[in-house]
Amino acid sequence: MKIVACVKAVPEEQDIAIKSDKTLDLSKAELKVGQYDLNAVEAAVQLQEATGSEEPILVTVGSTKGLKNSKLQKAMLSRGAGALFGVADDSLDSIDAFATAKNLAAAISKIGGVELVICGEGSGDIYSQQVGPILGQLLGFANLNAVSRITLMGDKLEVERTLENEIEVLEVTLPAVLSVTTDINKARIPGLKEILAAGKKPTTLWGAADLEMTKEGNIEVISTLAPPETQRQQMVFEGDSEENIAQLLDNLRKVL
């Protein structure tokens, strides 16, 4: 079974700074693999290991500059996948979920013969949780999100979905796009050996000449600003002495 896992390069959120005008400064934030995508890659690898089929393929969309980063490529490929395909153009840095899904669909169609696409719950930065659902419809595949278990049953999949109040057990005919939850598995942490081996795995970046690229979405981002800060009293007592606890309690009682 040919399995694709979708991954996105996202800025390390710890290193996002806020400028005085409340806009974000991403210049010091290195790119990493979106945290929710790690579960998608792991699910793909586990399924491949269970079926003995070929190593899963990673597909990503992003800026050429970002995707050419070899550290990022190794971070993507050191978790059990066999190859990486990227739709790369510097215009693709902050496109909407529809445009992202269109480019993923173009890449997946170009790869050909893909029977299962696994996406994470949402991207690690924007987290709209929409790329998987949109991609499924664009490809015309069976399309499910909130998937918390995937088991191969002959030529079909048995899939469990964890919804707000209930669990669904479903039988899915391939091809399918499944968006998985964060608790479907515990993603493996690559060792030095895997990271070194990842450097030798094939990476292909496709540009506008190679496939039909969608450079613009139809959602306009008007602004992205740090939220207004709520003024807090910040009355902090240092040390858990009886006196300090009594002071905290006095203040706590005022709001009880």
Added chain:
Amino acid sequence: MNKLAKVFVIAEHMGAMQELVSGAAQLGESTALVWAGDKGQAVGADTVYYLGELNNDRILEHYAPSIINLVKTEQPNLVLVESSRKGRLMAGTLAAALGTSVLADATEIIIDNGVVTKRMVYGGAALSSERSSAPTTVATVSPGVFETAAAGKAANLVEVPFVAPATSVKCRERKTKAGESVNLRAAKRIVAVGRGFTAPEELKLAEQLAAAIGAEVGCTRPIAEEEKWMDKARYIGVSGVMAKPELYIGIGISGQVQHMVGVSSARTIVAINSDKNALIFKQCDYGIVGDLKNVLPALLAQLGK
């Protein structure tokens, strides 16, 4: 505010349906609810487009082609979709069929040269303001954005013809989720626990404190997803519950934005943490630097009186 001509609602749960129908009336001249399941529950909009029953043979996903067909025919300006798991899937499926994206997880919606929403990005570090000028905009709406209107009016009910899906997904079983049902979003007081708790037995202290002050217990993502000491329904943060308590007491919680954004609108924030450099102390009203194993029993001894 300008109104749109036609606003549709797609929801699966009663509470969200009532909120969105009320929101649709604020944003649109005419409103319609697209509904599956219990026909009697579908009220409040000018028109109800009834899809059919919900059971193992027909889950909401099976109605996607019917909904796409309906929306393409009726061409509403805006479709408000509940931000449940199934709602998100339906929103993406519908948007893709319309050739557009989704305004996701809106925490605010206004009409201003199109549909403009606000939503959190970068794990809560920023609010993004986004505009869609698509002929039909699809938006998923966070809980609590609209207040439920008082009385539901009788609607004109239209049965939607079923369009069979081209793909095969069969529902074998639907079971009620094990675990507790807790609604942290509605809680007035929350006692939340984080990595400062080093063993599950210690959680009792937080539970006792919560009981003493009539609070619900919440937690950070690692406590629910990594340690699995608490149900996922209790996890507060950008990918968990966005709560609006009057009082929030964070114990052993460092104060990462991904968690704090879920309680940032609390009227009062109290922090208990042994690390005086913990970020939470910059975001609290009252705090104490101390060992939770000393502070909590002392607080309990007094509050229990």
